[in-house]
Amino acid sequence: MFESIDTSLIDWSRAQFALTAMYHWLFVPLTLGLAMIMGIMETVYYKTGSVFWKNVTQFWQTIFGINFAVGIATGIILEFEFGTNWSNYSMFVGDIFGAPLAIEGILAFFMESTFVAVMYFGWNKVSKKFHLASTWLTGVGATISAWWILVANSWMQYPVGMQFNPDTVRNEMVDFFAVAFSPMAVVKFFHTVMSGWVLGAIFVVGVSSWYLLKKRHVEFAKASIKIGATFGIVASLIVALTGDISGVQIAKLQPMKMAAAEGLEDGGNGVSFTVVDDIKIPKMLSILATHDIDGYVPGINNLLNGGYKLPNGETALSAEEKIERGKKAIVALANYRKAVKENDAAAKADAKKILDENMPYFGYGYIKDPKSLVPPVGLTFWSFRIMVGLGGFFILLFIVVWWFHRKNKYQDMPWLQKVALWTIPLGYIACQAGWIVAEVGRQPWAIQDMLPVNAAISKLQTGSVQLTFFIFLILFTIMLIAEICIMVKSIKKGPEEIEQQA
């Protein structure tokens, strides 16, 4: 019953999806971050009535608008790809995946679109209070939008609140709140959205530092740095906190991802954290993964061989045992469908019972070699270190910039201004590295334990996927160049009016 799917088709489809998602995520975090910073700046304007702050707000709104316009709708291509490249997945997940995306589209996107118009067109046309509310609601709309997208993504990492229906071959939602507020979704939301806030703060501080280096718009730059650095400290500390919670969650729910991120072959109690190569911090991984100095952390081999005690006292199954259960589930699905066709009630009931018992391992039935359950270790390992290392650097940078700004010395520190400027690309790299850990680290699963990518994929011609990959690459690159050019032009032009006001 084995039908071979060309591995190059899987690789190209994954590459195409990764390309689209990574380009999409170049625009989204800056939208999320700048939206909040603009809101704070306009609140200062509302409170003080100072035209200076109005102009500061308007400048950053222009930058926000460029990013928003170029980035808008790049996510739609991802939704096309679900239907075309991953049609089995789309059918299998049913409305669980569709519902959050539909809510995102109807509620959040319309909210965002409505208020963004008031934000840009409403200066001097609506009251100050209504305009301020519109600016905040634009940000809130973008954030709610992110919530539902992250709910959908979290469900793929930790499928909950559903029941598989063998008649419709779909997972059906039985508990909306379990899906919408799963612990994975809540932590992922805060960690991801706050990382966008951090990028927004890095961008504001970096661009403002460039003005200081050029000795232009100094008052504007100092005011922006004050807000950006303060906001950045708060956001980056929350990112660190939610990252810590996320680590414990991943160790529990996706232990293979944790083992890959650590390059941990053999686990145990009181495991060291590998910084790089032979530099290790004793017991640190156990603390990070379990919040217990002697906590047990399984390694890749432990996860494949099973036999260790799980936190609930049960003994972990080996990969081979899981594969056997997965096969049983798939055979039971086949038998169920046959029994329905033949109208055999007894056989149908038997098959349903076996299917329900083994459904949590359904996806393992598609795994030929247990070693394919191990994600790419090198990429996950280094992406994790880049993300965490840069995250720590951002906290330090914001604190240092904030401190020297407070002491009124920052404008005389060109080396630090250069560091802040060159941190802008690092902010993007950290965001991308985070998603690489999240997505590459959970391979081979499209849905954790339930559907691997080789079963989720559509039967397409590899050549057509390759062609669309390169079309997207060219299209997205043109858009990115357009954005960078327009943005750089606007930044170089600078907030002219502000200087006059100042």
Add this chain to the structure above:
Amino acid sequence: MKDNLLRRIWFFYVDGFKSMTIGKTLWLIILIKLFIMFFILKLFFFPNFLKGKTEEQKQKYVSEELINRAITE
């Protein structure tokens, strides 16, 4: 009253679009992008895999896909 409100909203947008500077370039980018996405990519490169199938046919197709791709020996 209702007409008046609609008129005000209409002119709010018309005036807004008219007074845009950099926004006009951005709208052009948005329109080109949407055209490429919906009229070129969607039409030629995103054929609907399950199009034309009834719900029952879709279920049959996907169940066969899921069953046949498994390794059961």
